Amino acid sequence: MADFGYTVWILIVPFVTFIVLGLFGMKLKARISGLTGTLGLAIVTVLSYATAFRYFLGAGLADGIYQKIIAFNSTWLTLTDRLHIDMGVLLDPISVMMLVVISTVSFMVHIYSLGYMKGEKGFERYYSFLSLFTFSMMGLVVATNIFQMYIFWELVGISSYLLIGFYYSRPSAVAASKKAFIVTRFADMGFLIGILILSFTTKTFDFVTLTDLNGPAITSTGGAVFLGMSVMTWSMILIFVGGAGKSAMFPLHIWLPDAMEGPTPVSALIHAATMVVAGVYLVARMFPVYYFAAPEALQIIAWVGAFSSLFAAVIATTQTDIKRVLAYSTISQIGYMIFSLGVSGYGGPEGLGFMASNWHLFNHAMFKALLFLGAGSVIHAVHSNYMTEMGGLRKHLPITNITFLIACLTIAGLFPLSGFFSKDEILTAAFHHDKVLFAIEYLVAGLTAFYMFRLYFSIFHGHDRQYDHTPHESPATMTVPLIILAIGSVFSGLLPFNRLVTSDGAPFESHIEWSVAGPSLIIALTGIAIAWVMYRKENTLPDRLASTFKHSYKWAYNKFYIDELYLFITKKIIFRRISQPVAWFDRHIVDGTMNGIAWVTQTVSNRIKGLQSGQLQQYGFVFVTGAVALVLFFIYLIK
């Protein structure tokens, strides 16, 4: 087996960049620090691509199956006698694929940011955080064990926190970053408890052992039963809670739309292409365990994914902030991926859903990053986030227009763009699994096409608005990444994922099932057509529709009041009903008891202090009487 030891540098380089920029960045010129960060990322990208080529073109193959290769592993901390946390690099099809995804998008974002963030205060801080993020994300995907994954999972969370709150003097950004961190942290608690239970049952953190078909995780299905489900199932559900938190699945999705407060390239990198798919990656990583040891959990995953995709798609049709539309679209697409894993089987063609999910992840990373970067380019040009303040930009931003259109067509799933292939495979997998879920996803496909083109037409078509100054196309540092990503999203559909990334590592044959793909194409075209009618030219149709379905529109526009619900729970329940009473209890009851003891002591001493009158003769009298009494006592009572 080939030596992949050098892959460690994929982690070391961004970490060093982070440290260097973090400690000394303030002394460097902004441009130098930006270039340092980008250079570091370039090295990472080269290494990732080299790894991917070597791995997929033979080095990873043995007996026609892609192997799991431990390129590096060393013990970081010994926990219990059996459990120890390792830090290492595990290469298998999905991790190598993720290396490519992350390095590509991250590299594009680094270049893009050179233009987008130009002149911002804290440029070096921005790049050092980006490096931290890349480091954490890379560490997450190459984790050799679930605990390493958890560690980098947290680090990814904190880099997300830091980047969302990049404009830290803006209160909304601060609130959004706080919300993102706390919601994901809450989910991570589930993840941690899940790991606790899992590691207790299986006595290992190691992915290779965990996903081994004869390993302790899969064979120990018996175990204790709690509330009708085995302990394994519970632990896998809890682990998925962690994944759902990071991947913004319902009902833990509320942080993602707010996270758009961060700089747009950050949204592209973290909140669209890479970090938010960590949940998908987690489930894919543990897939054999889910499939064999916790099928109920997999069922839950399928439903959560499907529901989230529908839910978010509905909300996306009503939002006016373009980044929020994209955020809900991200939730919806990730719902697709999660759902696809949920309906997948294991091994060969059975594992179609698994393959499709990863494929969609790959494609989605390309086109969603493209969409966000395109949106960034638009925002850069008009200094607004609201599509109501945009229109007719196609003349001013030709490159952005074309790349954005490509991305919209891709996400809508039009043949022969990449989105078509992966979506088709997902739908096929669903078709064979559950007809209800299948129907939901069909509907979502139509909604996706509709809201994406609503967005597209509102921004680039229609008539010009009053702009402060004429919008102009972005500089080359911004448009080049757009073009590269557009090429990526067009052609990534041609990659033979069925040969490369499969559930058991063995390639299998798959083909486009036109009986499924045909109707889905028609649905997508219908969605586009409706958007064309409603938003191509200014008209009153959208408003009339909105007033006809006033209530449902209002609910969707207000995101089904989930935010308010959370606010109620945090503000009213946790803050008012728990914390304040606890604080009060502490001050008045617990501390009151202590003060009470002091008070009793003081009062009693006040009462008896009169004995100490200062009258010498009174003391003498008491003394004499006492002495006499004692003498009498000893003489007459004790003999």
Add this chain to the structure above:
Amino acid sequence: MNILSCLVIIPLLTITGILLVKDARQARVVSAIGMGIQLITAFIIVFMYLSERKAGNTDQMLLMSSYEWFRSLNIYYTVGVDGISVAMIALTSIVVSAGVFASWEMEDLKKEFFISLMLLATGVFGFFISLDLFTMFLFYELAVIPMYILIGIWGSGPKEYAAMKLTLMLMGGSALLMIGLFGIYFNSAPDGGELTFNIIEISKITIPIQAQRWFFPLTFVGFGVLGALFPLHTWSPDGHSSAPTAVSMLHAGVLMKLGGYGCFRVAMFLMPEAANEMAWIFIILTTISVVYGAFGAIVQKDLKYINAYSSVSHCGLVLFAILMMNRTAMTGAVIQMVSHGLMTALFFALIGMIYGRTHTRIISEMGGLMKVIPFLGVAYVIAGLASLGLPGLSGFVAEMNIFFGSFEHPDTFHRVATIIAITSIVITAVYILRVIAILLLGPVRDPHYSEFNDARWYEKLSILALLTGIVYIGMIPSGLSGIIRDSIMPIVEKLM
């Protein structure tokens, strides 16, 4: 002379030095030099300990020496260290040095302040190296008493009340402790023979179970008061908020660790049977402590109060882990002591520095400090992240050891307690981020803030000393954890 005794002698020599110099400005230099030497000594001891272990010495205690003190009562001055005491010594020396630098430009700077501080340090160091219960108790008292003077004179707010409350509650604990220690002493020779205060000697015999049932709770609660055991923790918020910066640092950073250290070194190590029997009561109390402290911290308005409640929560976790009585959890407890010591000292140092600039500690009266004092702001954020258990910083290592260790217990009671304790990490995130958001981020609240200076050299020195420890433990935990794991073994074996 034994090198361990240097730890007690150096602070005393420093006190002599301070008495000789003219004013407080010179006194602080003397203290800084003294504590610098102390720091070096501490690390020489760490190094000696490690090389001795590497050479294959498997005794429980190393570098031991013993001097007779009271023949008739068999009281000795016995010192010796294992991995746990070494860790605590390193922690203490870092925190004390940082404390001296943090009070470099204190208002109302007095020689006596440094004298009391050094006296406190003497007590703490002496406590950690003592192996004789009586000597240990003596040093314990020596550490508690100067606190009264330090808070009562140099404190802020209702300082007399706070000082009185703190001292009385700790003294109450000491009273229980003293009974407990004498109980141990008088049962230290159940088969006849000479009574002893020596911990190692006592650990070799079994104290009769009836006696253990009496004296274990007394000793545990006695030390527990100092370790902020619910419901005897209320000295902590008032005491910490009134104490001057350096004293808060030392108190939360080191003195509270005396409680945890004593709990397992004395109460559990010497009376394992009763510990096993009664652990459940204290597990319930500490679980409450952990969650309750965290919830209490959410609504506080004063920075120091937030930290005091957070300390209740974190120190609760220390006692919680100790009571889990297995190797991993107890290792976690010790790492948590070190980690919390560094982190909370850093917090209090920063709060002191921020207070020195804004003259308020109410968070809602401040805002946007990150822009004006970035060094302090970043340090505060890092301390906060360590506190909420971010990987790569010390808190995480400790918490993971604790949670995984606690979960080793196969019964429902321990597991439910563990899961309840785990919820604290979310609550911690809430209050830490709340403070960071209000205090540091957002728009600059007051135009006068632009006149603030960022950290001065002595402040930077103090902060960096603590930060280095936090990052080191977080990044490369295996060294510390390995030392502690080996040293915790005899205690765990006794408890099994």
Add this chain to the structure above:
Amino acid sequence: MNSGIPLEYYLIVATIMFFIGVYGFLTRRNLITILMSTELILNSVNINFLAFNRFLFPGKLDGHFFGLFVIAVAASEAAVAIAIIINIYRRFTSINVENVNELKY
């Protein structure tokens, strides 16, 4: 040597003196009188010392020594006490014991 007065007589005198002293000590308000009462108490003890020495251990002188010792102590005590009283007088312009009650709660 065998005079007719038995031991009991001495003891009775001493007891009466002692209680007169105690009574004076407790009831008199004037510090000088109190001092005098104390002298009475001391002297009653002296009588006891000498009487017991005489009757129980005629060959020894321990009781005499103690008697002399008590007289010496009483003398020095009187000196100190009067010094204190003078000071009290200067401060309170009175030697009434009821006025001297600073040392109380």
